[in-house]
Amino acid sequence: MTKERKEELQKICLRFRNELIDLLYSIQTGHPGGSLSCTEIVTTLFFEKMNIDPKNPNKEGRDRFIMSKGHAAPMLYLNMAEKGYFPREDLKTLRQVGSHLQGHPCAHTTPGVELSTGPLGMGLGAGLGMALGEKLKNSDATIYVLLGDGEIQEGGIWEAAMAASKFKANNLIAILDYNGVQLDGTLEEIMPMGDIGKKFESFGWNVLYCDGHDVEDIANAIDEAKNCSTQPSIIIAKTVKGKGISFMEGKNSWHGKPIDLEEYKLAKAELGGVV
Template identity: 70%
Template sequence: MSLSLTRIEELSGLCKKFRRQLIDILYSVQTGHPGGSLSCTEILALLFFEKMNIDPAHTNMEGRDRLILSKGHAAPMLYINMAHRGYFKLEDLDTLRQTGSHLQGHPCYHKTPGIELSTGSLGLGLSAGVGMALSDRLNRRNSHVYVLLGDGEIQEGIIWEAAMSAGKYKVDNLIAILDNNGVQLDGTIRDIMPLGDVQAKWSSFGWNVITADGHDIAALSDAFDLAVRHRGSPTIIIAGTVKGKGISFMEGKNQWHGKPVTQKEYRMAVEELSVQ
């Protein structure tokens, strides 16, 4: 079912709030990954506040949907969503990447409630997602496993081994989302390792492929609904996004994959975000 205009406005408002909070936190702690966090803001907000069947009070709830942040460097935006959803206290966000904090630089299953898989080494998330989805299917659970991938990450061979396996076993309760912002740590995807026709590649591995604007709440919501209804094969949503979305001097710049925010840059970012 398509979202109402009121709900779209509510979710858009959340995304604006989360982008501002991200910059506040990363400036405060002087560490973290702004670019990839800003590009997946709408994706994560939709999953946590609209699409996933989850209960923050019961993180091991039987039949829950699961999210794996395979592009684990986007942990700051993941934590913001989780805190606002009630997995832990909002004040914990101020401890990001600090000694003794449960909010490490990349998601940790053993420390943070609600994390389904420790990630950070790129490429691992999809394989684990295939296993989780197969387990849910064997146990007749009516649930889905969502795996958020980066487009630099899908240069990893392990991704395609997992894709081949998921296609063979027709794991239709597995939904991957590609944060397709075209930029990775050292430069653009085109310059570092071109991906070619990404849609055709995933389709050739037996996947149902859906494309959407990754910053358009309505279009992205419809894509998730189509993916959930699909039967007979795994689905990937190729979400077109912008690295550093919402802050002009960060947009499309690989330098902002992971870089401390200076006082001047912080002021500029806050000014831009406040008028959006």
């Protein structure tokens, strides 16, 4: 990745952070913490790595992205609107009655959403099914699944991990948004998971690590995962919940808290945005 391209992607991420805060403040609902922690991950996929066509969202052979941690839908929608899957003005209807932009992604209402998510633990198994289906069609498509900290406590994740290894689903790449915080507290407080990398290694996965807020590091990890021809891969991306806004960073209280006026002004000041 060139220096110029990295700077361009970083600017897009900063703009998305500003737009996220504007959006969630305006509707007084949504999930800021987990959306901010996955900003660079989702943006790198949509703007640098995935083979997708917003004008033909069901195109055969496309790469697929599953937002398995469905509460981070606002960041997914910002990327999708920017890419042209739907008009940007639709973002204002987020989580409103009758909107196609529901609080969690819905494949039935939103073009480009590959799987309806919300109940945690579903995405990896569904992603595996998609990956195996693409193999049957001799497709070069890659299936990306973004997982959350609390989500990897779900048994379904590990059932899918076993099966993905058995069937050598090398076209399946999981990315863990590893911010160490979930709804009710830290990962260590709620359900310590030990060494996640070693766990996935023991299940037969190719395990990679990256800085989840460095677009170049993320892109390089994705390239390395795609070069693995015999195993599914997981990229453990170290992130910060609420990244970019000091009073939100690392705080489980910002998992789904509405933003009041003073908090909005402080957040915008830190992001360099105009109120």
